[in-house]
Each structure stands twice: as C-alpha cells, then as structure tokens.
Amino acid sequence: MGHEYTMIKTSKVTIKEVAKDAGVSVGTVSRVLAKTAEVKQPLRERVNRSIIKLKYKPNLAARALRANHVNVIGLMVPDITNPYFAQVANLLESEASKKGYALILASSHGDVNHEARQFSALLDHSPKGIVLIPTSDTIKMELPKNIRISILDRPLAEMNAIALDQGKSSALAADHLVELGHRKIAYIAGPHDIQTSIEREAGFSNRIAELQSKNDSIELTIFRGQFDYTSGEAIARDILSLVQSKRPTAIAAASDQQAIGAIRAATDMGVSVPNEVSVIGFDDIVLAELLVPRLTTIRQPVYDMVIEALDQILGRDDSICNQRYMGELIVRSTTAAV
Amino acid sequence: MGHEYTMIKTSKVTIKEVAKDAGVSVGTVSRVLAKTAEVKQPLRERVNRSIIKLKYKPNLAARALRANHVNVIGLMVPDITNPYFAQVANLLESEASKKGYALILASSHGDVNHEARQFSALLDHSPKGIVLIPTSDTIKMELPKNIRISILDRPLAEMNAIALDQGKSSALAADHLVELGHRKIAYIAGPHDIQTSIEREAGFSNRIAELQSKNDSIELTIFRGQFDYTSGEAIARDILSLVQSKRPTAIAAASDQQAIGAIRAATDMGVSVPNEVSVIGFDDIVLAELLVPRLTTIRQPVYDMVIEALDQILGRDDSICNQRYMGELIVRSTTAAV
DNA sequence: ATGTCAATATGAATCGTTTCATTTATATGA
DNA sequence: TCATATAAATGAAACGATTCATATTGACAT
CATH class of the missing domain: 3.40.50.2300 (Response regulator)
Structure with missing residues (x-):
C-alpha cells in the first residue's frame, strides 16, 4: 500500500514575480485575478499563463489586510457533538466551501461567558459573517455591524434570524x-x-x-x-x-x-x-x-435553513430578515395507538 | 425576556493610535504586545493603559502577513456528523482555543479528490498546523513541509501520526x-x-x-x-x-x-x-x-490522542513521532454468554 | 568632564495584495 | 489629419503589524 504523497517546497511566488514573468504591472495581474475588472484578451492570457507556469497562489493574509475581511465564515454552536448541530456544521461547511469560503468552528460549550469570548475571537479573524446558534437567549457579546450575523434556531428580534415556527x-x-x-x-x-x-x-x-x-x-x-x-x-x-x-x-x-x-x-x-x-x-x-x-x-428543514443563513451572510441584500420555517411530522415506530 | 446585546461601532484602533496616545513609537507598542521583548516598567504600563483605554485589538490579518502564519489550526475529517469525528473536533476546538488558536473545519466527505482540494484551501489560510483524518490511505495531496501535519487515526509512515494499536x-x-x-x-x-x-x-x-x-x-x-x-x-x-x-x-x-x-x-x-x-x-x-x-x-483514548496531535503541531520539537495507543474493552449490555 | 558600554526606544522598511489617480494606447468623428 | 473621447495599463500608496538597524539615554569608569 504505497502512500501517494509528495513533498513540495514552499512556493513563495508573489504577484510581483508573476507580473515580471508576464511583463506587465502588478496592478494588471491583480485585475486579471479579480475576474470582474477589464483586461484585454491577449494580456489576460499572457498573465494567466504565467500564473499557471509559476504556480502562483494568492496570499490570503495580504488580501485580508487590504480587504478587511477573509473568505471565511464563522460558526458558533453550543456543542458540536450534538448531532443536530453537527448536521448544521456539515451542511454549512459543504455549501460554504462550494462558494469558496472556509469555516471556522467555535463552540460555546453551553456557557454564555465562554460564548462571548469565543465570539470575540471569531470576530478577530474578520470573517465575512458568523452563523450563531446561541446557547441561550441572553447574548452577552457585543454584536458588530460591519460583519453580518445570522442567528440560527433562536429567534432574536431585530436580527437576521432563522428558526422554525x-x-x-x-x-x-x-x-x-x-x-x-x-x-x-x-x-x-x-x-x-x-x-x-x-x-x-x-x-x-x-x-x-x-x-x-x-x-x-x-x-x-x-x-x-x-x-x-x-x-x-x-x-x-x-x-x-x-x-x-x-x-x-x-x-x-x-x-x-x-x-x-x-x-x-x-x-x-x-x-x-x-x-x-x-x-x-x-x-x-x-x-x-x-x-x-x-x-x-x-x-x-435544516438544509433550507442553512442555505438561508448563508444567503443572509453572503447575499447582497443586507436588509434584516427574520425567517420562519415549518416542521414536518415523521411517523416512525415509537408512537402507537393506546 | 430582554436581549442583552449592544451594538458597537467598528473599532478601528491601530497600533499607531495607541502609540500616539501613549506618546511612544509603534515599535515600542509592538514590543509591549509581544510580552517577551524588553520594555521598561513605566513605559510598559503607560502603553498598557492606552491599549485598554482605546480598546485596541490587534489586526490578525496584518500580523499574519508579517509572520506568515495565523493562530489557526486546520482539521480535516471525512464526515463531521460521524460522532467519533465530532468528538475529535470538539476536543480539538476546546484545547486549541485554550491555547489561543481557532479551528478551521474542513470535510472531505469521503472523497479523495475533494480532500485534496480542501487540503489545499486549508493551506492557503496559513494555519499553524493541520490535523488530518484521511479518508483513505492514498493521500492525493501534496504535503507542505513548512506547516506541520498530524495524521490522526490512520498510521502513515514517515509522518507525524497518532493511532490506536x-x-x-x-x-x-x-x-x-x-x-x-x-x-x-x-x-x-x-x-x-x-x-x-x-x-x-x-x-x-x-x-x-x-x-x-x-x-x-x-x-x-x-x-x-x-x-x-x-x-x-x-x-x-x-x-x-x-x-x-x-x-x-x-x-x-x-x-x-x-x-x-x-x-x-x-x-x-x-x-x-x-x-x-x-x-x-x-x-x-x-x-x-x-x-x-x-x-x-x-x-x-480520544482525549489523549487529541492532546498529542496538538503537541505535534504546537510543540517546539519537530521530530517526527509515530504514536500508538491502546484501546480498552468496555463491557455493557449487548454481549452475553451463549 | 569625557568616553564607553549597555540598556532602551525609535522609525523606516517590509510582508503581498488591492485600488485609485495617472499615463499611455486605441478608436471615433469632423 | 488632428483633436477628442474612451479604453487599457501603469505605478505608487495604503492596509496594520513586526523587526532590525539606528539613535538616544543613563550609568559608570577614567
């Protein structure tokens, strides 16, 4: 059973080297990277070739410093070993990663003070948003207004919230x-x-x-x-x-x-x-x-609720939205007529 | 049931403002922050007062850019809804957060190709290390040598690995x-x-x-x-x-x-x-x-194994270590004499 | 009083991006 | 053909921290 892994040297290729290789300015490379901006076809191709050739990978820290936020979403749960929360984490990780976001997981372990500390630590990482499943209704932390928060499973008024009716x-x-x-x-x-x-x-x-x-x-x-x-x-x-x-x-x-x-x-x-x-x-x-x-x-309907949470965080519309969902009766074998 | 949260304005206090407030140079503030460096008592106190007064919080992105790594640990599991992996995540999050590290959770969903992509994404975040529970023995990704990896539950030779005998x-x-x-x-x-x-x-x-x-x-x-x-x-x-x-x-x-x-x-x-x-x-x-x-x-002995994994990542000794643990028979009610 | 050494503090350079004010190239109309 | 408007590319500043070479201070010996 051979292990198919390879060691790589730490590629330290910056945008500057790509620019030099392609014979353009760093600004141009940056604009090629940000697909939205205008760069003409021939140049764009030349740059892309250099990127592939040099195996350039953008430095997320530098990007974060400039942009003031990282492609990361925070998730705070009371307890990840609770199967319900694990399912939320699973779906959220999966959907977020499809959109290029990583997931930072924090757990309050059912303690409001710890929750407040963890929340603050989460904020320090400048995530794009935080999905919060509060451990109780009394939230001890300060809520920032530059980072979107979506409260799951606990309806708090005047906040983005998603919960069952x-x-x-x-x-x-x-x-x-x-x-x-x-x-x-x-x-x-x-x-x-x-x-x-x-x-x-x-x-x-x-x-x-x-x-x-x-x-x-x-x-x-x-x-x-x-x-x-x-x-x-x-x-x-x-x-x-x-x-x-x-x-x-x-x-x-x-x-x-x-x-x-x-x-x-x-x-x-x-x-x-x-x-x-x-x-x-x-x-x-x-x-x-x-x-x-x-x-x-x-x-x-956990899947729907997670999708909605992601939308509240990543969607362009930042109006506050307080969604309610309906549960569904699943009859199995632990109930019977008297 | 009043909700006890407060909105805060985005505090944008930088080290520069702290320096100005305390009447010292930014370098000095930085050295106060890095507890190890020498700053004389009176100055150190003055700086600390300013830090508290202005509610200064260091910008992790800037720090990461300089230092080339973030206080973050990556965890890759095949499936977080598996209670065994959820328990690992729970303990790892808890222990890592005690040491000031956040946890980025990634899931391979049992697919080696997806695993390789997720691993690479994890690497982009420049974590201090990654705890990897591979989805199979054939690892498709390239393992970096500047970021420590600890393989859990699957003994791979010539790597930091932790597993049961x-x-x-x-x-x-x-x-x-x-x-x-x-x-x-x-x-x-x-x-x-x-x-x-x-x-x-x-x-x-x-x-x-x-x-x-x-x-x-x-x-x-x-x-x-x-x-x-x-x-x-x-x-x-x-x-x-x-x-x-x-x-x-x-x-x-x-x-x-x-x-x-x-x-x-x-x-x-x-x-x-x-x-x-x-x-x-x-x-x-x-x-x-x-x-x-x-x-x-x-x-x-999941707890012991998680502690060891953290140590392999955060400990100062970077020698490769392949630990084996012993399981313990827990007799309950699903087994009986014939 | 002066020179020396160590102990502290300073400030500028640096990390790798993005972005904006400019410059340069290209196309359009008279 | 030339002026003008538009599009494309450039280059430098900025993000906020760390760090190292340099400057300042104070103590002590001469």
Whole structure:
C-alpha cells in the first residue's frame, strides 16, 4: 500500500514575480485575478499563463489586510457533538466551501461567558459573517455591524434570524398523539431561558388546550429539563414511576436527545415502547431512524435553513430578515395507538 | 425576556493610535504586545493603559502577513456528523482555543479528490498546523513541509501520526467474545483501502486463529463493508438470515456505527440482542452508552490522542513521532454468554 | 568632564495584495 | 489629419503589524 504523497517546497511566488514573468504591472495581474475588472484578451492570457507556469497562489493574509475581511465564515454552536448541530456544521461547511469560503468552528460549550469570548475571537479573524446558534437567549457579546450575523434556531428580534415556527411545529406532535387516542400526556420541555424551548412548550400546550375544549378528558403534565440525553432520561424515569393509573401513555419531548433518553429510561424500567408508552421527539437527527425502535419526531428543514443563513451572510441584500420555517411530522415506530 | 446585546461601532484602533496616545513609537507598542521583548516598567504600563483605554485589538490579518502564519489550526475529517469525528473536533476546538488558536473545519466527505482540494484551501489560510483524518490511505495531496501535519487515526509512515494499536485493541474484542463462550463469530470489517480497517480485521482474525489452536471449534466468518450505520445494517441482515444452525452467535464490528446498524437489523428481524446474538462495536462514541441496549465496545483514548496531535503541531520539537495507543474493552449490555 | 558600554526606544522598511489617480494606447468623428 | 473621447495599463500608496538597524539615554569608569 504505497502512500501517494509528495513533498513540495514552499512556493513563495508573489504577484510581483508573476507580473515580471508576464511583463506587465502588478496592478494588471491583480485585475486579471479579480475576474470582474477589464483586461484585454491577449494580456489576460499572457498573465494567466504565467500564473499557471509559476504556480502562483494568492496570499490570503495580504488580501485580508487590504480587504478587511477573509473568505471565511464563522460558526458558533453550543456543542458540536450534538448531532443536530453537527448536521448544521456539515451542511454549512459543504455549501460554504462550494462558494469558496472556509469555516471556522467555535463552540460555546453551553456557557454564555465562554460564548462571548469565543465570539470575540471569531470576530478577530474578520470573517465575512458568523452563523450563531446561541446557547441561550441572553447574548452577552457585543454584536458588530460591519460583519453580518445570522442567528440560527433562536429567534432574536431585530436580527437576521432563522428558526422554525416552533409553536405550530410543536402542535403537530400534540395532534399526532391525541389522534392516536392518548389522553394522559407528559411533555418534557427544554430550559426556561431559551425562547425556542418556551415556544415549543407553548405551542404544544396551547394545542392541547384547544383540543381539550372538544374533549375534556385530555390531561397534560409538563416537566422541564435540559435538551440533552441525560435530562430526558431522568425526567422520563420520574414520569414512568407514577402508579399505573396516573402514568401517562405518551411522552412528547422538546428534542430528539431527550426522547432517546426517555426511551432508554423506559426500557430500563421494563416499560415497552410504544406498547405501554409512546414517545415523540423533535429535530429528526440522523440517528432517529437508526434507533431501536425508530423514533417518531418532528423534522426541521435544516438544509433550507442553512442555505438561508448563508444567503443572509453572503447575499447582497443586507436588509434584516427574520425567517420562519415549518416542521414536518415523521411517523416512525415509537408512537402507537393506546 | 430582554436581549442583552449592544451594538458597537467598528473599532478601528491601530497600533499607531495607541502609540500616539501613549506618546511612544509603534515599535515600542509592538514590543509591549509581544510580552517577551524588553520594555521598561513605566513605559510598559503607560502603553498598557492606552491599549485598554482605546480598546485596541490587534489586526490578525496584518500580523499574519508579517509572520506568515495565523493562530489557526486546520482539521480535516471525512464526515463531521460521524460522532467519533465530532468528538475529535470538539476536543480539538476546546484545547486549541485554550491555547489561543481557532479551528478551521474542513470535510472531505469521503472523497479523495475533494480532500485534496480542501487540503489545499486549508493551506492557503496559513494555519499553524493541520490535523488530518484521511479518508483513505492514498493521500492525493501534496504535503507542505513548512506547516506541520498530524495524521490522526490512520498510521502513515514517515509522518507525524497518532493511532490506536488497532490490532491489539481489536484482539480484546475477540478475547471477550470467546470468553463468553461464543464459537460461531461473524466480523464486520471496514473498507479494504484503509489501513486502520485492515489492521482491525487482521488483529481480530489473528487472535481468533491463536485461540483456535487451543480450541478448534471456533468458526470465524468475515464480511466487509463501509464504516457507517447502513453498511452494518445490511451486512447484519445477511448474517442473521442464515439458518439457525449456521448462524453466528456473536457479531464483532469494526465501528460502533456498524454495530448500531447491526442491532437495528437484528431487532427488525426479531433476533434478540444479546440473548440470541451478541454485538460488540469499536470506538465508544458517546451514543454507545445511550442505546437500548447499551453497546459493548472498544474505547479509544480520544482525549489523549487529541492532546498529542496538538503537541505535534504546537510543540517546539519537530521530530517526527509515530504514536500508538491502546484501546480498552468496555463491557455493557449487548454481549452475553451463549 | 569625557568616553564607553549597555540598556532602551525609535522609525523606516517590509510582508503581498488591492485600488485609485495617472499615463499611455486605441478608436471615433469632423 | 488632428483633436477628442474612451479604453487599457501603469505605478505608487495604503492596509496594520513586526523587526532590525539606528539613535538616544543613563550609568559608570577614567
């Protein structure tokens, strides 16, 4: 198994040498490089030949110094090991690289102070823009106005923001469970200080309230935790240890990770999913389809949202735009009729 | 819920203004900034006061132009949604940021040509170094010698490389299954063109061969696929559709994702894990502990490996170093005695 | 008081681009 | 054919930091 790599000497070819080789001025070479500017055909070709011949590659630092920004986009996530954020990173990296932008990844690790520091460090790199998934609604950092920011997944007013219509999307889960005949329902909410989380919870409980007006036997209990696996597991454990008569027949979670934790707990306690308790998640992370059993959930149109974020950052129109998307119910195997 | 952010005007404070404010030369300010150089106490303080007063922040692009490199580390992974690579990214980002380095994330999406292009783009950003998890053993790109490269998870000779002793670690899985009494064993291997994959397979089958010399009733069948979920699922489906008498009682996989896919398949086919078939994975991704049932696997010391990679890039010693680590057997609930 | 040496501070050159004010070449119309 | 308008190419300044050769200062010995 031979390794096919070659060592190269550090090519230190500058625009000046290209200019000399082609017998033109540096300005002309620069204008050939910036495809938009006018250079006549013969000269342009001569320059291009020299560029290829000398293997010239522009120095991004010099360019950045002049232009005041680099072809780089920043992405700040609370935690890259969260499959939902990893998926965002994956799509963003892929789409950005198609357009010639690199991605700087920063993680707030769920800490607002660390987030502020990381954000400031990100800014120092003069990126073209930053896609920010805030760790909570209280943002501690100062937002620059020369660098475009697109807030993902957390609707902040007066900013470029992209998020689900959390309320309506969450209502889909409520509808689904009630249609299946569930009348005792538990909801595992996310943290109180995140708007997204509040909206999901409100959307769910409001829809249940509507349905109650037609069918007053529906009971809803709300529990609150973090968005992660362990929180879902702990809460589900509480829920399922209620006596049979009071125990809910369905659990809706504000995230797939909570739902996965809940299934984990149910299985440990000998409660069968979906026979004895139905579980529905939120996000549709890749894993949802690979679980045993496969997870019923609400899918976010992540691809569309990432494309929109990129557009808010790279597009020429810098008007503020607050987009809302609609979730989609994906029925799999963790929900069933009572 | 008030949003606590403030808009700031683009502070365009340069070293020159700091110098003027403090009444010193730009050179002096620069030397105050570079903590190492000698500037006498009173002056140094005066400069520092001005820096704080004017909120001066150095321009990284200008610095990069002079110094020929940026405080940035590149990371190239085959796929960031793979939980193992996400964990590497998470740790690397975290450790690098402690040392003042940002992380540029690039993904090869499993394509060697794309990998080469992305690598070259990474190089253009003049990072201090690059941590590379190659998508296969045949590297198509030219490796620079002025930028340090640390190859993770794929041992390439004559390069800084960090990897598990795949063979010995894999043998742990073989030992475990045989100790549990399994005599008909299937192995789901990874792709043929990755050294890592070959070594894991060889380590497993060699250990089985050793054990056969004492106990000739052990049978091993090897199947080959990709490292991902779906490949594991498809192969497991083949394995488990064998007639009862020929069907293996244990499946060892070359990755946790394959193992998860295999459990998925078993469950779909009504084969109980671990009662009717044991499954063991490799990597110990975060998810392994959250699955139902929890996955028995071989853990990689990812943290140690990431620290070592950073050291190979940032450390002062630029001798080539080819480190091997040992995996650890983590027994959970997907393996049981026959 | 003067010369010497070391310790500090200075300022100009430099890194590799882009861009803008000029100059030079080309085409158009009278 | 010449003046004029337009297009194309040039060259130097600028971006903001670092660094090195030079200048300044102060202390000490003569």
